[in-house]
Amino acid sequence: MPLDQHKTILNCTVNGREHIRAVPDNLLLVDYLREHLGLTGTKIGCDGGECGCCTVLVDGIARHACLTLAAVCEDKAVETIESLDTRGRLAPIQRGFHEKLGAQCGFCTPGMVMAAEGLLRTNPDPSEDEIRAGLAANICRCTGYVKIIEAVQAAAKELRHE
Amino acid sequence: MEFMPNFRLHRPSQLTDAIAAKAEAESLYLAGGTDMLVNVRRGIEQPKHLVDLSAVAELKRRRDDADGLTLGSGLTLAEIAADDVIAARYPAVAQAARAVAGPTHQAYGTLGGNLCLDTRCLFYNQSEWWRKSNDYCLKERGDICHVAPGGKRCFAAFSGDVAPALIVYDAEVTLTGPDGTRRIPLEKLYRNDGMAHLTLKPGEILAAVHLPATHAGDPSSYEKARIRGSIDFPLAGVAVRLKLAADGTVADLAVALTAVNPYPHRITGTDAYKGKRLDTALLDALRDQVRKQAKPMRTTTVAPWYRRRVVGAIARRLTAELAGFTE
Numbered sequence: 001m002p003l004d005q006h007k008t009i010l011n012c013t014v015n016g017r018e019h020i021r022a023v024p025d026n027l028l029l030v031d032y033l034r035e036h037l038g039l040t041g042t043k044i045g046c047d048g049g050e051c052g053c054c055t056v057l058v059d060g061i062a063r064h065a066c067l068t069l070a071a072v073c074e075d076k077a078v079e080t081i082e083s084l085d086t087r088g089r090l091a092p093i094q095r096g097f098h099e100k101l102g103a104q105c106g107f108c109t110p111g112m113v114m115a116a117e118g119l120l121r122t123n124p125d126p127s128e129d130e131i132r133a134g135l136a137a138n139i140c141r142c143t144g145y146v147k148i149i150e151a152v153q154a155a156a157k158e159l160r161h162e
Numbered sequence: 163m164e165f166m167p168n169f170r171l172h173r174p175s176q177l178t179d180a181i182a183a184k185a186e187a188e189s190l191y192l193a194g195g196t197d198m199l200v201n202v203r204r205g206i207e208q209p210k211h212l213v214d215l216s217a218v219a220e221l222k223r224r225r226d227d228a229d230g231l232t233l234g235s236g237l238t239l240a241e242i243a244a245d246d247v248i249a250a251r252y253p254a255v256a257q258a259a260r261a262v263a264g265p266t267h268q269a270y271g272t273l274g275g276n277l278c279l280d281t282r283c284l285f286y287n288q289s290e291w292w293r294k295s296n297d298y299c300l301k302e303r304g305d306i307c308h309v310a311p312g313g314k315r316c317f318a319a320f321s322g323d324v325a326p327a328l329i330v331y332d333a334e335v336t337l338t339g340p341d342g343t344r345r346i347p348l349e350k351l352y353r354n355d356g357m358a359h360l361t362l363k364p365g366e367i368l369a370a371v372h373l374p375a376t377h378a379g380d381p382s383s384y385e386k387a388r389i390r391g392s393i394d395f396p397l398a399g400v401a402v403r404l405k406l407a408a409d410g411t412v413a414d415l416a417v418a419l420t421a422v423n424p425y426p427h428r429i430t431g432t433d434a435y436k437g438k439r440l441d442t443a444l445l446d447a448l449r450d451q452v453r454k455q456a457k458p459m460r461t462t463t464v465a466p467w468y469r470r471r472v473v474g475a476i477a478r479r480l481t482a483e484l485a486g487f488t489e
Contacts (some may be wrong), residue, residue, distance in 0.1 A: 004168065006168070025170055026167065026171070047204065048200045048204075049196055049200055049267065050393060052266060055266060061269050061270075062269060063266065063270055064196070067199045067200065068195070069171060069199070069214070071173070072171075072214055072216060074173070136391075137263065137267060137392070137393055138266075
């Protein structure tokens with residue numbers, strides 16, 4: 001790191017834990033998560049905000065970690081794929097992907113799951129069209145999306161206790 | 163780790179502080195960053211200072227009064243798309259906001275960012291390696307235009323979705339800079355130059371958008387052609403506002419295009435349709451007029467002839483739909 005690197009003290013909550021660290025001004029959130037905090041569940045798939053693999057929740061709303069500067073997350077709560085389970089027990093959205101085979105190669109899955117989690121928090125009973133629209137910023141090259149939609153529907157059903 | 167140039171990040175909470183910070187050499191304003199940070203990562207932009215506007219509350223204001231609706235440039239596209247007042251009075255604007263990229267981009271991409279979007283070209287929006295292999299281009303570091311070799315003009319296309327929808331409602335914008343504030347028609351924010359398509363003066367910021375009450379409630383719609391329906395920039399986009407008189411003739415018709423010129427283009431000559439009955443002949447004439455004024459160049463993977471045809475077809479269909487006209 002060059003000596004003239006500009007840094008900011010960043011105070012933000014990641015997966016429920018408060019972190020206060022000096023971060024370079026030009027550090028992307030995805031690199032903060034992966035390289036500084038060791039949370040490698042969040043993936044880097046493209047260089048242009050096209051694939052959605054890096055999707056995390058910032059204050060509960062889906063956001064590309066690769067198009068967000070870490071320092072902009074001051075006082076915000078970031079949630080990654082690592083935050084969903086409870087002591088090894090899968091969250092409903094994870095169980096949906098597991099049981100309906102919503103993951104194939106699995107690379108898009110962390111972003112897809114976080115986008116779906118964000119969607120279900122605002123819309124607990126989405127129609128198929130709403131699921132398609134809600135996940136439109138996430139690309140999957142394996143599944144053809146059918147199994148992903150079934151996974152989200154299964155999770156929504158479980159969350160509604162049906 | 164991803165490549166990022168070394169810059170200093172400023173996070174002002176006041177507009178005046180943002181303008182002061184922007185006075186630093188080689189500085190850029192950063193709104194949502196959905197497009198700008200891509201260009202920074204690719205080395206297209208190498209700022210020494212980035213002025214993040216996300217904490218400036220003044221830019222998130224929304225005011226609804228007798229003059230019309232005023233929207234702060236920092237409102238997100240998702241907020242514009244979900245606004246009931248916009249959907250009722252200016253439907254094309256809500257539709258255009260919903261048509262930008264995907265839902266994740268809309269959640270933090272802003273109105274002002276979409277209006278000030280950099281122009282796009284197949285030879286420009288590429289990785290450093292790709293651009294270097296091609297000796298860069300006229301718009302960035304190079305001295306040749308790969309779209310029109312031999313030419314000295316840049317044809318990169320303005321590809322924002324929201325601008326044409328605002329233009330058909332005669333929207334105005336407030337620009338605030340070191341020398342004060344001015345208000346101009348949105349159309350005057352742009353010029354026909356892919357390299358410098360914005361008429362912003364140094365340090366100026368697009369602070370707010372004004373949608374006048376004059377045409378509020380007129381039926382309108384926006385549609386774009388794109389490669390992937392889920393996320394892509396437009397290959398061609400059209401906004402149409404159509405008001406019919408009680409006898410079914412055209413009272414007012416406004417059409418604006420995006421992605422087929424270096425600026426959002428308002429179709430000229432639509433006044434000629436006023437007072438005429440909307441029929442097949444009128445729709446065909448409108449389609450031909452749109453095709454003639456659209457000037458798509460080889461800036462996308464899709465050929466210009468297709469974009470010229472599709473832009474005319476969308477304009478024709480939207481106008482017919484707004485009129486409830488079936489052939």
